[in-house]
Amino acid sequence: MSDAIVEKTEVAAPVLIQVMNQVPAAGPRGESPLHHADLASVARQGNQQGGVTLQEVAFLGHLVIRGSIENSDFMSGAEKALGVALPGPLQSGQQGDVSVRWIAPDEWLVIVPGAEAFAMERALRDAMSGHVAVVNVSGGQTVINLSGANAREVLMKSTGYDVHDNNFPVGKVVTTTFAKSQAVIRRTGEQSWELVIRRSFADYLWLWLQDASKEFGLVVRT
Amino acid sequence: MFDIYCPHCQEHREEEEFHASGEAHIARPLDPDNCTDKEWAEYIYFRKNPRGIHHELWVHAAGCRKFFNITRDTQTYEIKETYKVGQQPTVTE
Numbered sequence: 001m002s003d004a005i006v007e008k009t010e011v012a013a014p015v016l017i018q019v020m021n022q023v024p025a026a027g028p029r030g031e032s033p034l035h036h037a038d039l040a041s042v043a044r045q046g047n048q049q050g051g052v053t054l055q056e057v058a059f060l061g062h063l064v065i066r067g068s069i070e071n072s073d074f075m076s077g078a079e080k081a082l083g084v085a086l087p088g089p090l091q092s093g094q095q096g097d098v099s100v101r102w103i104a105p106d107e108w109l110v111i112v113p114g115a116e117a118f119a120m121e122r123a124l125r126d127a128m129s130g131h132v133a134v135v136n137v138s139g140g141q142t143v144i145n146l147s148g149a150n151a152r153e154v155l156m157k158s159t160g161y162d163v164h165d166n167n168f169p170v171g172k173v174v175t176t177t178f179a180k181s182q183a184v185i186r187r188t189g190e191q192s193w194e195l196v197i198r199r200s201f202a203d204y205l206w207l208w209l210q211d212a213s214k215e216f217g218l219v220v221r222t
Numbered sequence: 223m224f225d226i227y228c229p230h231c232q233e234h235r236e237e238e239e240f241h242a243s244g245e246a247h248i249a250r251p252l253d254p255d256n257c258t259d260k261e262w263a264e265y266i267y268f269r270k271n272p273r274g275i276h277h278e279l280w281v282h283a284a285g286c287r288k289f290f291n292i293t294r295d296t297q298t299y300e301i302k303e304t305y306k307v308g309q310q311p312t313v314t315e
Contacts, residue, residue, distance in 0.1 A: 089232050090233070103286065104230065104287055105230050105286065105288060107286075160236045160238060161236075174231075174285070175284070175285050175286065176235070176239060176285060177284050182284050
């Protein structure tokens with residue numbers, strides 16, 4: 001990597017970007033990454049009370065937005081479309097059912113209800129200008145909510161990151177190692193965390209979480 | 223294990239999240255078509271491999287996925303500082 005950065009300044013022609021609704025309300029049948037685990041049956045047949053509750057929140061709209069924090073059109077446009085400002089390092093924001101997570105200095109992950117992803121993507125594109133990107137990654141990842149009195153202990157078994165109250169207050173979000181994979185971990189409440197995991201690792205991580213939660217009494221909800 | 227301060231995440235993380243990418247501050251010849259073979263070979267192949275202070279490029283692979291530089295003592299493994307790409311080290315000897 002070079003320290004010498006050569007920048008070319010060009011007046012860019014308006015770029016037409018083909019956007020499509022990737023989370024259709026009707027039409028092709030969608031399957032969550034954990035479809036095969038039949039969580040509805042697991043939830044019905046399993047414990048109804050326990051120290052840890054796991055719930056997959058499938059079919060949400062995941063949008064990655066990228067841009068520079070020095071670009072005020074990008075920052076203000078994103079805030080206008082989302083209804084909440086883009087958060088700083090390791091922070092998250094929430095406005096109604098729109099949530100936004102800091103991922104990197106120039107990258108944020110927005111999660112909205114699946115049916116609203118297309119409208120949000122267009123609203124973001126309309127509101128932001130400059131060197132920015134919006135990518136719908138809904139099909140590539142899924143959300144698992146982890147809650148309960150022993151939820152923190154499950155995290156302590158799964159990640160090397162310090163999840164103590166002193167280091168992990170409500171609203172903080174970290175991307176870190178989780179089991180032998182990775183996850184975006186966000187604390188949503190005193191006893192609740194949200195994990196954003198990759199589709200291809202969903203089965204592995206679900207089995208890991210099931211196993212790690214067993215000793216505390218696992219409740220699966222749908 | 224190193225406990226590495228990521229200048230982008232602004233906190234210490236475990237070494238497991240990072241990956242070393244070799245020596246830092248290696249400038250690519252600005253005009254590769256017209257540089258000498260010696261310049262190109264030095265850019266591609268030749269590294270300092272010092273005993274003592276070394277400036278290294280690392281990536282926070284399992285975190286923010288950004289590159290940054292570390293000043294590290296190759297004898298003691300002590301990390302002297304971490305700084306963003308584009309910045310200059312404050313510890314040089």
